[in-house]
Amino acid sequence: MNFSSKLLEHAVEEFGKLPGVGKKTALRLVLHLLKQSDAEVGRFTQSIDKLKQEIKYCKTCFNISDMEQCEICASVKRDHGLICVVEDTRDVMAIENTNQFNGVYHVLGGLISPMEGVGPADLKIEGLIDRVKTGNVQEIILALSATMEGDTTIFYLYRKLKEFDVQISTIARGISFGGELEYVDEITLGRSIATRVPYERNVS
Amino acid sequence: MNFSSKLLEHAVEEFGKLPGVGKKTALRLVLHLLKQSDAEVGRFTQSIDKLKQEIKYCKTCFNISDMEQCEICASVKRDHGLICVVEDTRDVMAIENTNQFNGVYHVLGGLISPMEGVGPADLKIEGLIDRVKTGNVQEIILALSATMEGDTTIFYLYRKLKEFDVQISTIARGISFGGELEYVDEITLGRSIATRVPYERNVS
Known part of the structure; x- marks a missing residue:
């Protein structure tokens, strides 16, 4: 693209680094911002x-939070013996939206992915083990994506936690x-036939 | 959405104001930024x-520029007697990319659109008239979109310029x-049959 301004070119470049934002979209977004008021x-x-500078991660579950401990971990109404392990904060939001879960969370911050160079040490797995070690946890639900990375992470966590x-x-x-x-x-479909469940369980 | 952080919610709200960016996309973009380094x-x-604070508009053609006068208006290699009138800076970039135009531009900054409350006074039309009044302009090309707004603007400019x-x-x-x-x-197709041109003109 032939930019008439280096400032414009630079801003479009920065916007173009966002995931799923191409050069043309970046230009459209930047020109939109340019039309808005200074305020x-x-x-x-x-x-x-402000988000980048002031954001905190809950010291217990590692979810994004404004405080040292997130609202869910601080709540006495939640079942702290039931931990739902998820990939990121979007999953917490999705599960909270269902109103079906009254336990607490543990946010891994990613999934094990050798292809992308993400190993167990890059995830908040030690923190999860520490929580289990306290002895107050009865159940851990691994709510991870049904992908290769999700399955790898589930397998790794299972081996760590089964003891x-x-x-x-x-x-x-x-x-x-x-x-x-x-x-x-x-x-x-094939897997759901193989892993069929007794009718009584599905209606309970 | 149930945000675990007000800071996060606020940033997602601001991103969601961009054109074509919904709440889910906004959240994805903000979480991506949050993963990047402070730098x-x-x-x-x-x-x-920096773009918003320092950007200038060329005093002659009103295109976005880093200087008082844009590179095209300042160039002695361009034909300053041939003005191409366009809606915004994206059109300048698109036409420059063709390498088919050696004149100069005039950027209106929009199109007349009663539906969106944009009248002739909101566009850089006076500046165009002033350039024509100097007497050094031989031809004006109205390169506007083939939409209702584009046609309305062409008609308005034609009435202003024909004298x-x-x-x-x-x-x-x-x-x-x-x-x-x-x-x-x-x-x-119908219009291109109605406005057919002699074969000699198309191959010249």
Whole structure:
């Protein structure tokens, strides 16, 4: 692109580094910001700077938080003996939205991925082991993506955790609720037949 | 969404104000930035702040520029008697990319759009008239979008400019080069038959 301004080119370059944002989209976003008032642009950039500088991670579950301990870990209404292990804060938000879970979380901050150079040491696994060691944890739910990275991480965590006196479970996999059989992919359908459950369990 | 942090929520809100960026995308972009180093996030926000604070608009053509006069208007190699009128800086970039135009530009900063409350006074039309009044302009090319807003603006500019001794033209409309007839929309095809040109003109 032939930019008429180095400042413009530089800002478009920076926007283009965001995931899923190409050069043309970056230019559109930058020109949009340029049309806004000084105050509005200031609010935009300050919200990011402030987030980056002041954000904290809960010392217990490592979820993003404004305080040393997140609201969920600080709540006495939650079951602290039930820990749901997730990849990142988006998963916490998704599970909280279901209103089906009353335990607490543990945010790994990623999944084991040799392809991307992410090993167990890059994740908050030690913190999870420490929580289990206290002896107050009854069950750990591994709520990770049903991908290669998710399965690798589940396997690694299972091997680390099985020596402790704690129940380890994974979230159920199968066809979606409301899903029509003819549209389900082969692997999911095949696996959900192989891992069929007694009718009584599904209606409980 | 249940945000675990007000700082995070605020940054996602600000990102969500960008055109075409929904809440989920905004969250993905903010979490991506949060994973980057302080220096990288600083470069991102500073590139925007600096652009907003220091950007100039060329005093002649109103294109975005780092100086009082843009490189194109300052160049002695360009034909200053030929002005191409465009909506915004993206159109200048697109036309410059063709390497087919050696004149100069005039950036209106928008199109007349009663629906969006944009009238002629909101655009850089007076500046264009002033340039024509100097008497050094031979031709004005109205290179605006083939939309209702573009046509309205062309009609308005034509009425304003016709009293001056200057040739007024619009860019050619018709089927795309390389376009197959069966995929051309009806209006374009119909209009390109109605506005057919002698064969000699098309090969010149």
